[in-house]
Amino acid sequence: MKIGIVKPDYKISGGFEVVVNRLKLELEQMGHQVQMVYIDATDQSINEIPYNLTNEMFHKNPDFFRYINHFWKYLKMDLNRFDCVISTQPPSFAIQHPRHISLFYHHMKVYYDMSNLIQEVGLQQPYHRKAVEVIREIDTKSLSKVSTILAGSKTIQNRLAEFNGLSSNVDVIYAGIDPEIYHYDGELSYVNPVVVGRHEFPKRPELFVAAMKLVANETGVIVGAGGRTDDLKKIDQLLTMAAKEQISIPNDVIWKQMSNGHFHKEYKDLGQLAKKKNYPSNIRFTGRVSKEDLFKEYSKALCVVCPAYQEDYGLTAIEAMSFKKPIIACKDGGGYAELIEDGINGFLVEPTSEAIAEAILKFSQDKTLAVRMGNAAYETSRKYTWNNTISKLNEHLIF
Incomplete structure (x- = not known):
């Protein structure tokens, strides 16, 4: 089977990167053809957003608009060369494919379980509450179309139910360790x-x-x-x-x-x-x-x-x-x-x-x-x- 693993590239190597790299190796050892498909998550441009956006609008909430920009990048990806695709960190689950598994370890947390904490400590950007509303709506629409969401823990499974109202297409998968x-x-x-x-x-x-x-x-x-x-x-x-x-x-x-x-x-x-x-x-x-x-x-x-x-x-x-x-x-x-x-x-x-x-x-x-x-x-x-x-x-x- 030809499998594409779609992942934002943050130019760092942390715990999640260890998990994904091991997953790729394990799938290859089973005989699958596995290709990593990266999108540069450090890209600061907003060229993918299909509507006019002024500098003033952007600078009021740059993180929100960068997220929207990357959302559109994933939404427009052509992945038909793969028999199955596995999305990873947000918003890679916006990809479209009839056989789509989401290896889901976290939302964009500032818009979800950390939203109140971010506001409490004063780290939120302007119009944070509106950004939360929009992000949750578009994420929920994308995630509801995923064939199977494999949540990395019961904690994440519970968040998907709480914030996105999703449970029927959600299962739990625990990553192995090195x-x-x-x-x-x-x-x-x-x-x-x-x-x-x-x-x-x-x-x-x-x-x-x-x-x-x-x-x-x-x-x-x-x-x-x-x-x-x-x-x-x-x-x-x-x-x-x-x-x-x-x-x-x-x-x-x-x-x-x-x-x-x-x-x-x-x-x-x-x-x-x-x-x-x-x-x-x-x-x-x-x-x-x-x-x-x-x-x-x-x-x-x-x-x-x-x-x-x-x-x-x-x-x-x-x-x-x-x-x-x-x-x-x-x-x-x-x-x-x-x-x-x-x-x-x-x-x-x-x-x-x-x-x-x-x-x-x-x-x-x-x-x-x-x-x-x-x-x-x-x-x-x-x-x-x-x-x-x-x-x-x-x-x-x-x-």
Whole structure:
């Protein structure tokens, strides 16, 4: 079968790119001819929109109009050379083909489950509510025409029902993890609390930083980098001083304001003072790491903290579970929360630094607890194989 995988090209390689690349390889090993079909998602033009658009209109809400422009690009694509097509990130599901499967991991979240949060923290563009209305309407019309939507988690399945009213053409597919991680058999130890992932809003590594200031005798490890890394390091420096001098900073200020570079005058002044005093931090930043170094960090982790808000799936948690590590996730963590049996393979806590710190302390004070929950986490991870993923996909490849 000739299969086209249609994907926006964001010029980055993250968790979803890993999933798509593995999916392509698995399908090829089954004997299918698979071709990636990319559209440059960084393209800033708006030439595809079939109506006049003034500069004034565009600059009032550029992200909205870029989305509409890309929507039209996908809508007009000729994909008749393929027997089946698999769309991926939005708005690639606007493509038209009689045998269309959508591998659906998330909406354009600022117009959906993050819409209220975006407005709360002041990141919305003008006419945000109208943009939300339009995007949801055109997305729903396109998604309703898709033969099968394979949602990447139950969390996503629920969002499709809530926001788009879709359920009859929706099934759930869980991506497998890298076989090298899945079959890891190296040495394990339980040393440092670790958080892994991109530093973007609202992944909330800031809550982990704040939690570690309440676990002063432990060193926390932050693996990864991103657009918010510099702010995260400033927050770490500020919170280190705040802990030393018993200055209280609310959790919401930390992850809803500071994480987006919004340091009000009071905190700017404190930040300058923290820079001068330069207290030693109990956080180690690794930056981006190789696969080998990622394995080392997982293998030495006391536990892995997944503090993200409304995550789509939870690949990091499953990877960590394969290393027999217990997980700490937040109750509003979306896909992460799906994976946790509280008190069995990890802890599901309130999204506060205090709750995260309390869970970390349980493991640091009782390593046998970390080992026991880590073993349970390992058993959870055994469900997430690529064989299971491809079996589920095959159910829908045969129309």
